[in-house]
Amino acid sequence: xxxxxxxxxxxxxxxxxALEGKSWPDTAEGLMRxxxxxxxxxxxxxxxxxxxxxxxxxxxxxxxETWSKNSKWLGLEILxxxxxxxTDEEGVVEFLARYKMGNVTVPHRERASFKKIDGxxxxxxxxxxxxxxxxxxxxxIGRNDPCPCGSGKKYxxxxxxxxx
Numbered sequence: 088x089x090x091x092x093x094x095x096x097x098x099x100x101x102x103x104x105a106l107e108g109k110s111w112p113d114t115a116e117g118l119m120r121x122x123x124x125x126x127x128x129x130x131x132x133x134x135x136x137x138x139x140x141x142x143x144x145x146x147x148x149x150x151x152e153t154w155s156k157n158s159k160w161l162g163l164e165i166l167x168x169x170x171x172x173x174t175d176e177e178g179v180v181e182f183l184a185r186y187k188m189g190n191v192t193v194p195h196r197e198r199a200s201f202k203k204i205d206g207x208x209x210x211x212x213x214x215x216x217x218x219x220x221x222x223x224x225x226x227x228i229g230r231n232d233p234c235p236c237g238s239g240k241k242y243x244x245x246x247x248x249x250x251x
Contacts, residue, residue: 091127092120093163098128106133111208115171115178115201118208120163123184127160139211140204154188161185161192176203181216 095101102124104110105117112118118137125133131152135143164183171178181198199213228235234245241247 090120090124091160091163092124094120098124106130108136113173113208115175115208116165116168116180118201118210119165119180119182119199122210123160123163123182126155126158126184129156131155137208137210139202139209142211157188159187161187166196171201171208177201178208 089096090098090101090103092102097103098106102121105112105121106125106128112121122134122137125131125137129152131148134151134155135146135148138146162185165180166183167179167181169179171180178201179198180201182196184195184197186193186195196216197213198216200211201208202211203209228242228247230241230243230247232242234240234242234247236246238245
């Protein structure tokens with residue numbers, strides 16, 4: 088089974104060693120993936136440990152843990168990285184994390200900044216990014232056109248009912 092971060096063969100060989108404190112990610116993206124895995128598995132200790140030591144006290148640990156454990160984590164997609172390699176001192180990772188809270192699926196897109204402190208990567212801050220607006224591709228369907236689902240009914244009497 089693939090690691091919950093979407094990259095490695097398994098959590099035991101990918102993010103697990105970082106979450107267990109046996110190793111530390113050597114890139115900003117690696118830390119981002121490990122932090123996602125920590126949220127998905129409810130490992131708030133790692134979330135706190137990998138946060139900027141100067142601002143970690145500002146995190147509401149109890150609320151973070153409740154949110155983490157009450158969400159169903161659906162996947163992580165790395166959209167872009169700027170610097171953040173093992174030889175860099177700073178980096179940015181733009182990502183899209185999807186989770187489900189109750190019956191609502193939430194896409195969370197963020198540009199996260201990372202910095203090395205004493206040779207180790209830490210999450211510094213994140214800015215939520217709005218997704219680009221959805222664009223309808225293809226021809227517009229009129230109310231009186233045949234429904235594209237193939238029912239033989241007019242759109243307004245079939246699938247168009249739920250769109251109203």
